[in-house]
Each structure stands twice: as structure tokens, then as C-alpha cells.
Amino acid sequence: MHTNAAPNVTAAALAPPKQGAARSLVEAAHEAICHEILTGGLAPGEKLRFEMLRKRFGFGASTLREALTRLVGEALVTSEEQKGFRVAPVSLEDLADLTRTRKFIELEALRESILNGDDAWEGRLVSAFHRLSKVEAKLSSGPELQQDEFEHRNNEFHYALISACPSRWLHHLHGILYQQSERYRRISLVNRVVPRDVHAEHKAMFEAALTRNVELACQVAGEHIERTLAVMGKVLSAGMSPGG
Amino acid sequence: MHTNAAPNVTAAALAPPKQGAARSLVEAAHEAICHEILTGGLAPGEKLRFEMLRKRFGFGASTLREALTRLVGEALVTSEEQKGFRVAPVSLEDLADLTRTRKFIELEALRESILNGDDAWEGRLVSAFHRLSKVEAKLSSGPELQQDEFEHRNNEFHYALISACPSRWLHHLHGILYQQSERYRRISLVNRVVPRDVHAEHKAMFEAALTRNVELACQVAGEHIERTLAVMGKVLSAGMSPGG
DNA sequence: GTCAACGATAATTTCGAGATTTTTATATAT
DNA sequence: ATATATAAAAATCTCGAAATTATCGTTGAC
Numbered sequence A, B: 001m002h003t004n005a006a007p008n009v010t011a012a013a014l015a016p017p018k019q020g021a022a023r024s025l026v027e028a029a030h031e032a033i034c035h036e037i038l039t040g041g042l043a044p045g046e047k048l049r050f051e052m053l054r055k056r057f058g059f060g061a062s063t064l065r066e067a068l069t070r071l072v073g074e075a076l077v078t079s080e081e082q083k084g085f086r087v088a089p090v091s092l093e094d095l096a097d098l099t100r101t102r103k104f105i106e107l108e109a110l111r112e113s114i115l116n117g118d119d120a121w122e123g124r125l126v127s128a129f130h131r132l133s134k135v136e137a138k139l140s141s142g143p144e145l146q147q148d149e150f151e152h153r154n155n156e157f158h159y160a161l162i163s164a165c166p167s168r169w170l171h172h173l174h175g176i177l178y179q180q181s182e183r184y185r186r187i188s189l190v191n192r193v194v195p196r197d198v199h200a201e202h203k204a205m206f207e208a209a210l211t212r213n214v215e216l217a218c219q220v221a222g223e224h225i226e227r228t229l230a231v232m233g234k235v236l237s238a239g240m241s242p243g244g
Numbered sequence C: 001g002t003c004a005a006c007g008a009t010a011a012t013t014t015c016g017a018g019a020t021t022t023t024t025a026t027a028t029a030t
Numbered sequence D: 001a002t003a004t005a006t007a008a009a010a011a012t013c014t015c016g017a018a019a020t021t022a023t024c025g026t027t028g029a030c
Helices: A007-014 A025-039 A050-057 A059-073 A091-118 A119-139 A146-160 A168-190 A198-210 A214-240 B007-014 B027-040 B049-055 B063-071 B092-116 B121-140 B149-161 B168-190 B198-210 B214-240
Strands: A076-081 A083-086 B078-079 B084-088
Touching: A025 A059, A025 A168, A050 A059, A059 A076, A059 B063, A076 A198, A091 A119, A091 A146, A091 A168, A091 A198, A091 A214, A091 B168, A119 A198, A146 A168, A146 A198, A168 A214, A168 B092, A168 B168, A198 A214, B007 B078, B027 B063, B027 B168, B049 B063, B063 B078, B084 B121, B084 B149, B092 B149, B092 B198, B092 B214, B121 B149, B121 B198, B149 B168, B149 B198, B168 B214
Parallel strands: none
Antiparallel strands: A076 A083, B078 B084
């Protein structure tokens, strides 16, 4: 019965155990919905009805339910008892608070990372910076296609910076905040604007970290975060004024 | 069919919409399992089989699954694809990292709370301190019975201290860390030891906050957290040495 | 005697349907 | 005309069973 009624099962099950790919359907559903929320395919505040999600993604009710529950834990989705799920709303106030808090956490992690970084950390940092620089150069020519790839390498670079921080909990908290920030960043990028020289900012962070200049690195990284807030705030306020 | 097979449904459904009580079964299951983990009824590292949970709590598979997924988000439970759920393990290393991180977050929240606190905040603080003092006095006579009540009022007092901090995200992160700490605290309390004068520490925090002495409040609160770590660490290392 | 392959058992994961609650539309009374 | 109560409709919540996957004991070969 299941084999015929739900081709997804066999499709996912027969797929080779490829690393990085989703092994369970819940994970696949989580990844798919998460990506849609981050990229704006599911709008902030939108109601998430199961019938709609069923047709759109092809998963069963329980599977979708668990995926949504995961997303609630990541604060990308809100739930109200007996009233279903919604995409978490966005607001200027939340963006400001989020950015402030992320700066607080990320700078502390950066400090500890620089102080604890070994040769392997330097290697990861050099590699990540190189990869990011390559995609940044390509981005100016064809910005549409490499959006996901840029986000991915940007994530890798920022993670490499703090990867030598020994605190598991600081990493955990930072991960939550960083994902939230990524959402706002992508919202502001689809309404593409702002020819900012992010490469220069990344380069400054990279060099300060590699020379173990803690204060300079924190200052530059802090300014980087603040500048991102300023840009996103401008886009967000412009995009939200017609809607309310 | 469901009505006869699962009396829980009607029992929970027919219950009046009492505030504070669980409205949905998922919430009830989450609360029940969470309490069992916090109080040690489910031991750290223990495997959480559905058959066992079914008999113990009387919920269906999907309901339990969603409750466990919630707990994974709160880091009280771990999950491995296709291998089920386990109660999150505890360790001295994790306790040290957790305490350090919680101190970092909590002191910042305390600072902002004192700087932003209004009359209503002072009122909440005075009330919470009074309630905590009353149960602390009773605790020395009959320590067994009022354990849960003490934890509840202790939570309320510590929350009242930072309740005027305006950052939603700081509160969110602190909530995660505080719940984790509560788990360690209760583990160390079942192996009851240490006649520490916690009331004096609470009183010092209370007075420093009320007089708006930020530096003193942070110093006292920091020492309070560190001292709790020292006690818990001692108990935990003693309790874990036979097991490995 | 040790290791690998095989098979039976147990556990997890997923689905669709039934039960309950919320929401919306309608009709009636004030 | 507004508001309230009732009823139909839609959506959520929960459960038990089916299917997939992992685990463990056994047998056979080297």
C-alpha cells in the first residue's frame, strides 16, 4: 500500500546513503521547508496549512508536523495550540534585537577563537576566505545564479572565523542567531540593492584574525554586522511600508 | 473508536481550559517527559523507546514523537536518524561550558534589566524575593516535600531579576541555558548535600539590584553562578566515578 | 578459534483515517 | 442594523497499523 500510495518513501529509501543528503523524510521535509522560508518562497506570517504543504512537498501529515515542530525550535515557525503553524513574522524591531544579540555572541566567540586557534584553524580560515573571494568575484557579473553558492561560502567563512572557539554552547546559540540573520539577509537580497564592498570587509576581518589582533578583529566584525543591519533595515522598512 | 481506545483524548479534551495546564496532548506529553528528565526519572543517556513511553505515559506514537522532537530543540533529548531518541547525556565538561555561557548571557541580561527597570519591575522583584524567602525558610525543616515548589520560586526570582531586560532574543537564549542548568541543579539536589547559605546569596543579589548597583549585582550574581557550578561539579564527579 | 555472511527479531519511521476543535456562514431576535 | 446563537465546513490533532531499517544471535567457512 505504502509503496504505491507514496512514491517518496521508496525514492528516499532507495537513494544511496549519500552524505549531506537527507536520510529520513522528516529531515528532507525540514530541509525543504527551511529553504523555502529562508529564500522567501514561504512569506513571513503566512499560514502553513497541511493540505497546501502536502501538495507542495508530497509528505504525509505526521512527517510535516514533525518538520514544523523542528522549525518552531529554530524560531523559523510559530505555533499556536489548536490553531496551526505560521511562518515566523519579521519586523524591524526583531531585526535590531537579533543583530544586537548576535553581535554580542559572535564577538565573544571570535575572541575565544582567535585566542585558541591552532594551525588547523588558520588553514580552514585561509581556505574559506579563498573560496569566498572566488565566488564574490563572480557575483558581480552574474548575481542571479550563484546566490545560494554565495550564501553557502559566506556561511563557511563566518563559521571558520569562530571555529576555534572551544565552547559548544556558544556555537549552539550562535547557530540559532546566525540562521535567523541569514533569513533577513536573503530577504534584503531578493530586493537587490546596495553595491557595498563586502569583499573589503571580509578581507579586513580575515587579516585581523590571522594576525591574532583580537581587538581589531572584533571592531571590524562588529562594524560588519552593524553595516549589514543598516542595509537590511533600510530594505525591510521600504518593503514593509506598503503592507503595513 | 478513539473515545474508547484512548481515554486520554477525552480526558484532556473535556478538561476546562484551565490556564497553565496543557491543552493539547503533545504539550502534555512534552511537559510530562520534560519533568521526568529534569527530576531524574529518566536518566541521562537512557534510550527512549516508544513502547516504554507508551506504557509509561499513555500517548500515541506520533504524539510522543512530536514531544520528543520539541525536547531535541531544547537540547534535553538527542536524536540519531533511524536510531531513535535518547536522554541528553551530562558531563562535567558540558556543565562547565554551560555555566560559563549562562553567566555570560545572564549577567548581560541583568545589566540591561537594572538599567531599564521601572516601578513594575521593582514590584515583581520584591514579590518574587519574598515568596522565595518564605519557601527557603520552610525548606530547612522538611526538604523533601517542597522541592518542586522551591525550584518554581527560585525560577521566578531569577527571572524577575532580568525581566526588565528589553531584548527578546537574550531572554530566549537565557531560557534555554537556564533550563539546562536546572537539570544539573536537580541532579545534584537528589544526592542532597551542601548546607550552603543560598538565602544570603539571594538577598545580596536582591539588594544590589534594587539599589541599581549594576557592578555589584553582576559580581554577586556571577559568584552565585560560579558557586553553584562548584557544588554541582563536586556532586556530579562523585556520582559519575563508579559508572565511568 | 575467529571472522563474515545470513536470517530472525525488534525498533523506528511513515502514512491515512477518525475524532476534536476552530472558523465561517446563516438565521433570528432585539 | 447589530448582535447572538446555531449549524455547516474546514483545519488541526491523535491514533494504530504498515513499511523500512537496525540489531542481535546463529551458522558456516577459512
